[in-house]
Amino acid sequence: MTSMFDQKIDRRNTHSMKWDEMESRYGISSDDGLPMWVADMDFRPPQAVNDMLARAAEHGINGYYGNDAPFKDAVISWMKRHHQFEVKPDWISTVPGVVAGYSMAIQAFSQEGDGVLVFSPVYHAFGRAIRDNKRRLVESQLVERDGAYYMDFDNLAKQVDERTKILLLCSPHNPGGRVWTTDELTQICEFCLERDILIISDEIHHDLILDGSKHVVTATLSEAIAERTVTFTSASKTFNLAGFATAACIISNTELRRQYGAVTAANGVHSTPLGSNSTTEAYNHGDAWLEEVCSYIAANQELLIEGLEAAIPGAKVMRMASTYLQWVDFKNVDLPFDEIVSRIQKQAKIAVNVGSTFGKGGETFLRFNLACPKSTVEEAIKRLESVFADLRVQSTV
Numbered sequence: 001m002t003s004m005f006d007q008k009i010d011r012r013n014t015h016s017m018k019w020d021e022m023e024s025r026y027g028i029s030s031d032d033g034l035p036m037w038v039a040d041m042d043f044r045p046p047q048a049v050n051d052m053l054a055r056a057a058e059h060g061i062n063g064y065y066g067n068d069a070p071f072k073d074a075v076i077s078w079m080k081r082h083h084q085f086e087v088k089p090d091w092i093s094t095v096p097g098v099v100a101g102y103s104m105a106i107q108a109f110s111q112e113g114d115g116v117l118v119f120s121p122v123y124h125a126f127g128r129a130i131r132d133n134k135r136r137l138v139e140s141q142l143v144e145r146d147g148a149y150y151m152d153f154d155n156l157a158k159q160v161d162e163r164t165k166i167l168l169l170c171s172p173h174n175p176g177g178r179v180w181t182t183d184e185l186t187q188i189c190e191f192c193l194e195r196d197i198l199i200i201s202d203e204i205h206h207d208l209i210l211d212g213s214k215h216v217v218t219a220t221l222s223e224a225i226a227e228r229t230v231t232f233t234s235a236s237k238t239f240n241l242a243g244f245a246t247a248a249c250i251i252s253n254t255e256l257r258r259q260y261g262a263v264t265a266a267n268g269v270h271s272t273p274l275g276s277n278s279t280t281e282a283y284n285h286g287d288a289w290l291e292e293v294c295s296y297i298a299a300n301q302e303l304l305i306e307g308l309e310a311a312i313p314g315a316k317v318m319r320m321a322s323t324y325l326q327w328v329d330f331k332n333v334d335l336p337f338d339e340i341v342s343r344i345q346k347q348a349k350i351a352v353n354v355g356s357t358f359g360k361g362g363e364t365f366l367r368f369n370l371a372c373p374k375s376t377v378e379e380a381i382k383r384l385e386s387v388f389a390d391l392r393v394q395s396t397v
Contacts, residue, residue: 005043005296008373018042026351033349034380039174039325041240041371043293048285049239049278056274064270068094071276074283075248079233082207085217091257093249093264094271097242098204098232101249103129105230106166108263109198109256110135115164117197119151121355121362123174126202130168138164141360142176147318149176151188160195167192169201172208172215175327175358175367177320179213182221189218189225198256199229204247205323207238207290210298213321219252227253230260237323238290239282240371246275293371297324300370300377307381312340312388313395324371327355331364334391341366348383 011019012030018038019030026033044050056062072089079085095101106116112134118126120139130137140159142149167188172179192199201218209215219226234247251257304326305317314332330340344350344366355365370377385392 003292003296003374005293006373006375008375009042009044011042022351026345028345028349028351033351034376034383035351036369036372036376036380037351037353037367039237039369039371040242041293041324042373042376043240043371045239045241045278046282046286046289048281049241052277052281053274056277062273065273065276068271068276071271071280074280075233075250078283079217079250083215083217083220085220087250088252091250091252093251093257093260093269094276095232095247095249095264095269096245096272096275097236098202098234098247099125099129100245101232101247102168102200102202102230103133104263104267104269105200105232105249105260106130106133106135106168108260109200109230110165113163114166115161116166116168117160117164118168118359119149119170119173120359121175121365122170122359123202124353124357124359126168126170127359135166136163137359139360142173144318144361147316149173149178149318151184153187153191156188156191160197164195164197166198166200169199169218171201171203171218172205172322174205174323175325175353175355175362175365176318177323177325177327179209179215179321182216185216185218186221186225189221189229193224193228199225201229201231203231203233204237206233208294208297208324209322210294210301211321215322219250230256235279235282235286239278239286241275241278241282244272244275244278246272246279296374297370300324300372300374301326303374303377304368304370304381307377308384311381311384311392313391324369326368326370328366328368329364330366334394337364343387344384347387348380350380350383 231250236242353367355362
């Protein structure tokens, strides 16, 4: 059956980082390259979003945004309906994207030289935000077991010290695609409470659940944990609205809100009409769209697992329960990793993220973006079959 996500939409020459910067970053022309790197979708958002944008263009005036009550109401409704998280309006601050949001949280809740704990390999912007704010990156490397990542609780206490002030948590996990369980989240949060480590929870992928797993909002674990948690979420990954640079920071603790508000005020943060209104429309009218896109991405994952592992002997796809960013390990492929990357990028002309940028544990991995038409995944597999044909011959000898 044909899906609306099968449509190939030409994004070239639209100031798209994913498409228009592929040549400058990878040496791959957008005319024949496959961009499977930047974490945005090649899909249009729910129709209600584009209808709103058309009305805004017809009106034609783009002034400052006011009256954010509809935006907050939409966030509150979405979090309650989808995540059983009861949010009050005054807990919500609008920020220009999740990365900007937690970067300001690092400024608000720590000092230069303080440690910020992450579970690596993890979204590469985590390390950049920590280092650029002159904080100390504390990496606790995840343990791979049965094809999935787990937190290394046995060694965690040895990795933090009295100047470790923040846990920057990626939930669900990017790039591993893990949906952390209630027990895992409770254990790490209690560890932080015992050491007065603030929890900053990036939950931007929480709607993109592919296998029926249940995402648990960190702040819902207990009242004590909620009081020490700063939650970031956005419609940007869920509904492909990243270009609007709009996210929600949710803080129930009054004093933490005051501290955070002082930093956002100092940085001149304000909301935008298109960002806030697109989020409102997506949250109010996007349920059916979300259900279909999750099914579509899940099907793309099955296609890639079967095709890539057959095309490249030794390669292993880490099955993701969430996100659309497939993490693939090449450590057992009988080639130097640099050559594997060269074949994929230079010969197959597929732009992918290199795992070392995600920190410790990512050195033998590549990340593939599957939020694209099925035909793109099929073409990628064909190209991989071609450039790694010699390995398949060797494996049958």
